[in-house]
Structures are given as C-alpha cells and as structure tokens.
Amino acid sequence: MLVSKPPLDLTATIQTPENIQFEYRIAGPFRRLPALVIDFFVRMMIILTGYICFVVFSATLTRYIGLSITAEIGLLLAMVFDFLLLWFYGAIFETYWNGQTPGKWACQIRAISTDGRPINAFQATVRNLLRPADFMPFLSLEIFSREAPPAYIIPTFLVSLICMIITRRFQRLGDLAAGTMVVVNERSWVPAKVRLEDPRMMSLSEYIPANFRLTSTMAKAIALYVERRSRIPTSRRLELASYLAAPLLKQFGFREDTSPDLLLCAIYYREFVSKEAFTSESKVFRAPPPSSTSAPIAAPVTIADSATQSGVTIPPLLIVTASPVEASNNVPPISQN
C-alpha cells in the first residue's frame, strides 16, 4: 500500500496574498540552539567590555580631573546596562538586522513572520520578551547542595522544547505570541571540489552533439551525481548513472556498452569546465559564472594528478597544457570496465 500523507520534511510552504508560494526550510530547536549559545556569549562579551570601559573611564576621571564616580552610580549604570541588554538585545538586533542576531547570522537562520514577511519591531520585542518563559522550568542551585542559595537560574528549556514539538513550524511560546517562525537562510550553491579522474571523459565530451542543451534540473542532477559519486561504490554508481545515461546514449547514438558513469562525467565536463574557464598554467579548472540557461552551479574541478581509482594515470602534460579540444584524439566511445 502506498503512503498517502505528504512525506515529512523540515519545510513550510507559505502562500502570500498575491497567491505566490514560497517554501522555507524551518529551523528546529537543535539548529537554533547554537545560535542561542553564541548570542549568550556575545552578550557576556558586551557586558564585560562595558565593565572594563566603565572602570577605565572612572579611573581616568579620578586621576586627571579629580572627579570620582561613586560606586552607587557605577552600580546603577551597570544594572541599567544589564537590564537593557538582557531584555532588548534580541529585539534590537532582529528589528534592525532583518530578523537576525549575531548568533542567528552565524548559524544562517533568521526570524520571519508566519506569512513570510520580515518581522517588525513589535514582533521582535514580543518574541524576545517571552524568551524567559521558554527557558522554564528554572531550577534552583539548591538541588546540588543544601548550602547553595535558592537562586532559580538553571534553565531546562522544557517549555520551548515541548512547544516546538507540538507546533507545526517548530515555534516556541515567543514565536506563537508574535506570529513568527525561524527559517534557514537558503545559501547559494557552494561548489564542492570534484575529482574527475578519467582522462577519457574529455574525449568523450567532444562526441556529445553540439545541439544538446541541458535543462537546469538535469544539470543540477548531474552536478549532484558528480559531486557525490566518489562516495558511492562502483557497481552502484554504474546502476545509478544508467537511469539517466540510458536514454541519452540512445539519443546520442553511442554504443550501448559506453560507461554511463563516464558519459555523465563527460556531460558535466562539457557543461561546467568550458574552454574559457581552462587556465593553462594550473591544474585547477574554474568554471564560468552560472548562466541563466544552465543550472546555477559552478564547480572548480581538480583533475587527479596521480594514479586514480580506476587505475588510470593521467599524463601530467595533458593536465597542464592541454585544452579539452587538444585532448580529444578521436577516441571512440568508451566501454565499461
């Protein structure tokens, strides 16, 4: 029997009043936790810096002007500073930094409204003012020792954890009250180092019909395959590649026993390692910036300079000086081996 419900994933779809749909990747409690820890340390650093500045300022005034700031005023200033920082650190940052605090920025997440719009000052303030409620229950230091003061300062985060588990968009109490949620900033595609070890791929790429154009989805699929193929066992790699390569081989009129893995690598090579990107003095090829017609993917490709997985040693001259055109020596389509 087939599963009828939509499959589970960490995504939320938002429909704007203009009937446009956006899909966001939701940040769960464990993606948000490092941001919270970073923000805590940033706040502590600000407080420490504030104290040091105050002490230096006070000492300077006393020494050069003879004006001394009393301990009471110092304490008052410190308390006001602490209070503002504790309650409005998140609110100020999230209001003026598009839903991000330094911690959120470091963890590539941001708070947005549940309708997809950026959060406003009111929402940022409400979600941050309710933060202590999310940290509950607090435990007293007394649980460790009977002599310890009855200070309820140890957060257990249980309220926020339970709240996030039972809400659809991993919202804590503050998020529910402010109508916000935290999403992952979708980063642009980060190119990975790809090792294309077989020199025959360059030759094969020359045989691919010139009028063959990749669609963006196919380019993405092939790029994903080439990026990850080194971690997939050879037999499985051939099986995977044949799903896409089989119709392509037929279309190109290549021999049926042409290695599907090599064909996909050749397509990748032709698409992303262009002649313009080839720098003759380097072993590293830089792909051109992504064009609108192809996928937004550009990967630097390193050609292996030693014995490769397939046991083929690439001639150094070929790597350093040859362009893809020069490398083609009318090699016939290659069989699986």
Add this chain to the structure above:
Amino acid sequence: MQLDKTAIVIAQRSAIDIIDLSLLVMRTYAGSIVFFTILGAAPFALLNLLLSIPILQYDSLATESIWYSSPWIYRVRYYFVATGAVFLQAPIALCLVTNFIGQSVFVERQSASQVGRAVFGQWRQVFTVLGLLRLGLVSYLALMLLCLIPEFRPEVEVTIYLLGMVGFAYLVRAFRPFSPEILVLERSPLFVDKKKADKGVSQSYRKRSSWLYSAQYNDNFGIHLILSLVGAATVLALCSGALFVSGVVFGKWEAGVLMDAIIFPLCLWTVASWMTVLRFLFYMNSRIRSEGWEIELRFKAEAERWKETLA
C-alpha cells in the same frame, strides 16, 4: 522499495537537520512509538528496578552515618548503574520500535502483531548480536551480582561494569551503530551458505555491516558522541522538569522514591526511544549517501522528462 513513496522525503541531511527531523517523526508516530516502547521496555525496566533497588537501599543506609551536603549524593551510584543498564539494553528492548518506524517510513504502518511477528522471526540474530555480543542481556549478570552483594566494589562496578561492559558497548556502537536496523529491517542472517553468497542473493550480517560502515567510521563516531551529549542533557532536563513539577504541585523539591524508581527510569527509556528513532534516521541518511537514493530519484525523474520531451 519505492523511494518516491516514502513517508519521509529522501534527501541527504546534516546531523543537526536529522535531530530536528526526529522530533517531527516522534510527533507524527507518537502513539505507536510510545506503545511499542512500553511493550518492549517494560519487562527490562521492571527487572532493572528489582535488581538495582538493593544498591539504593544499601547506599542510603551507608551514607546516613557520614556527613553529606547534597540530597543527590547517595543516589549517584544507583543512577550510574541504572543508566548503564538502559544504555546496554535499549537496542534489544526497542527492536519493536526500530521495526515499526522502518516499516512505517518505507512501506506502511504495521499492526502490533505484524511488528511482533517480524521481530520474533529474527529472534536468533537479535538474541545473538544484540543480546550477547552487544551485551544487552549479559548486563543482567552484572546487575544480579550487584543485587546479591550491594557493597561498593570498584573492581566489579567501575572496572567490569562501567569501563568494561558499558565502555565496550559504547565504542562498538559508536563505530557500528546500525546493527538493529541491519538485523530487524534488512533481515540479514548471521551466516549465509556459500551458494547464496556466490549468487549475491543474500548478504550475511557481517558482510553487510562491513559494506555499510566502510568509509563512515569517523562520521559515525562523531555523531555518536554528539547524540550521547544530547541524550544526557535531555535526561537531565526531563528529570529536572519532573522535580520542578513535583515542587510546584506537591511542595516537594527533593528527589524521593518516586524519582528513583519511576521518573528517572521513565526519562531514560523515553530518551532511549527517541535515540532509536534518531538512529534509524541516521541509518537512512547513511544509505541515502552511500547508495545515492536522492540521485536515483532525480535521475529517474529526469529520464522520464527527457523521454517525454523526445516523444
């Protein structure tokens, strides 16, 4: 197995995303997971309680004569023993959860009898690997010894039990974490006769494990370390929460018999159940990565599109 008909989207995920996703899975299958956890863990939990209560009583009496400042201190030994026991027994006790979640994600929701039949059909393999080799049932030898002679003997408790058994199991599971999945979901036999092996019809547990873990040892160890910390922190948070509720509702802010006998083991088994779901998700992610499931789906879709375009 139809990869495009799974209950969880097939995609390679980071460890942090998998931990978040596990909460979503827990919520979706909450009722069944709780049911199978109780069904599998209740006998183990009861036996553990019976065997480890003498330690608690002995330590309580022994520490009455000496000065101590924390109400927790005499429980430390009991808590270590109880935690170690749950850690060792969780893989075998929660096989039902493993089977249920695996079947639900890849095939369909199974009834309790179907899950039970599937797991008991593999009882030899489960008993041998998870019960004996991974010390799930062997742990009862140590617990019985502690029950009979509850005085603190470091050579038994620290050397044999904690460092020996728990430490050994921790390391084995850190590098080879997916044994329950290989045995219960993939139904790998312990031994395969040569004819079948030559034909590639069936893979033995050992061969399958070697294939699955190759080139993933570092990742597995790192993930296991992180999950241990997350699990420990969650148990602490749950126990503290229970203490807070007890304080607010009953005015009792100190851990008592209820905490020792019921709440603490309950928290341990709750987290063990969550860790079972997490382990399954990491197993799935590992197969997505090593077998390229995500790529397979994309390639099949692209091939279809290509054929349609040509047609």
